[in-house]
Amino acid sequence: MLLLLRHLDRDRFDPTLCLFAREGPFLDHVPADIPVVALGKETRWDTPAVLGRLASLIRRTRPDVILSKLVFTNEVTVMANRLSLTRTPLLIVEEAVQSMELPTLNRPKFRRALLRWAYRRATSVVAPSPCVAADLRKEVAVRARRFDVIPNMVELAAIRTAGEERPEHPFSGSDLPLVVTMGRLSPEKGQAEPLQSADLG
DSSP states (O other): OHHHHHHSOTTTOOOOEEESSSOSTTGGGSOTTSOEEEOOOOSGGGHHHHHHHHHHHHHHHOOSOEEEESHHHHHHHHHHHHHHTSOOOEEEEOOSOHHHHGGGSSSHHHHHHHHHHHHHTSSEEEESSHHHHHIIIIISOOOOSOEEEOOOOOOHHHHHHHHTSOOOOTTTTOOSOOOOOOSOSSGGGTTTHHHHHSOOO
């Protein structure tokens, strides 16, 4: 989201960043010209109030388009958009493989039904890869009006700079192959699969 906010053409877009709460390690990196609106969420019990505040914000500001990311945020945003009665175009981005993530959540059947209800009401569901889009269609049975596949943004200059630095790791000097993976240590990220499939004998 930060990359998107940094690189949006200000001659074409006038973005506002809306957060559940004004907190997090990346808050200081939000571009200075971006208004930040916090909805005051502190606990899960604040969700009804957050819905009302977001619906009021949409009704008051009448944005041309809303972009939302991550499943809980997407569900809240779809509900708030409908409460606002504005019919604002809504793009929701899903980056997780939900057929793997849903079973790890409380009340997975309810969450699956809510996800299906919400995503069907978006103008477009955006996935970062064809596999994520296919998982939503087939495994989770999401029927969206439109699916789009848009890869995640990367900052090539920063990657080139990092690539020129010599990494330090505890396996320096070892003749064994070094395998690097990236991702959060949670089941849906599949970090265990390379180890399970590797021939460690």
